[in-house]
Amino acid sequence: MLEATNITKSYGSLQVLKGxxxxxxxxxxxxxxxASGAGKSTLLHIIGTLDKPDTGHVHINGQNIVNLQGDNLANFRNRHIGFIFQFHNLLPEFTALENVCIPGYLGKNDQKKVEARAKELLSLLGLKDRFDHHPARMSGGEQQRTAVARALINSPDIIFADEPSGNLDSHTAEELHxxxxxxxxxxxxxFVIVTHNEQLAEMADRKIEMKDGKIFSHI
Structure with missing residues (x-):
């Protein structure tokens, strides 16, 4: 599904990813x-189309995403990729349902179908009674599950998560995992998940360990 080759990235004189x-x-x-500074988030942002590598290629379902720009990149990201971040990034002025629907609306999908899909996902994630709640009226776990539903709304090929349970208590984090x-x-x-949570890392089908901008081991 995803293949990245010879990815390098530098910021000034600091080389963050080294092939x-x-x-x-x-x-x-x-x-x-x-460890912090190993290049984990930089790699995630590059393979998730949020940043460009200095060298290398990233293919998702055969499409070289490094060459995509502007509207073509935005449309590809909207259709094929979902994101989950540590701090939810929900828009406070919108309800849970509205937050989940936003990527669907941006993809110019049918409004009724988007809303039906959003309700289906929120219900699946145990949030059937939170459709009309704003983020301020939801717990951290509820906000993060709303963010998961938002990532799923366009049925993406792959979801990238950056420390998705880093802001949750241990019980809520385990539920999310x-x-x-x-x-x-x-x-x-x-799912591709950057995490410092050892439990989640060990649960994964594969664990990729990074050190000093390189892949140190696959487990």
Whole structure:
């Protein structure tokens, strides 16, 4: 599904990624671990189209995403990729349902179908009674599950998560971790997750450890 080859990235004189090769298969949960500064988030942002490498190629379903620009890149990202971040990034002025619908609206999909899909996903994630709640009226776990529903709204090929449980208590984090595997099994969803959470890293189908801008080991 995803193949990245010879990915390098520097910021000024600091070389953050030093020739990364990685492959992600469909319906796979892969964790990326390593000390702070190892290059984990930089790699995630590049393979997730949020940043460009200095050298190398990234293919998702055969499409070289490094060459995409402007509207073509935005449209590809909207249709094929979902994102989950540590701090949810929900828009406070919108309800849970509205937040989940936004990527669907941006993709110019039918409004009624988008809203029906959003309700289906929120219900699946245990948020049937939170459709009309704004983020300020939801717990951290509820906000993060809303963010998961938002990532799923366009049925993406792959979801990238950057420290998705880093802002949650241990019990809520464990629930979120198990949710990822339920979504993998029920929806055949693929996840690439940067995490410092050892439990989540060990649960993954594969663990990629990074050190000093290189892949140190695959487990």
């Amino acid at each position: 990364i090769d990685v492959q992600i298969n469909k319906k796979e949960i892969v964790s990326i671990v390593g 198990h949710l990822f595997f339920k979504l993998r099994d029920d929806l055949e969803q693929t």
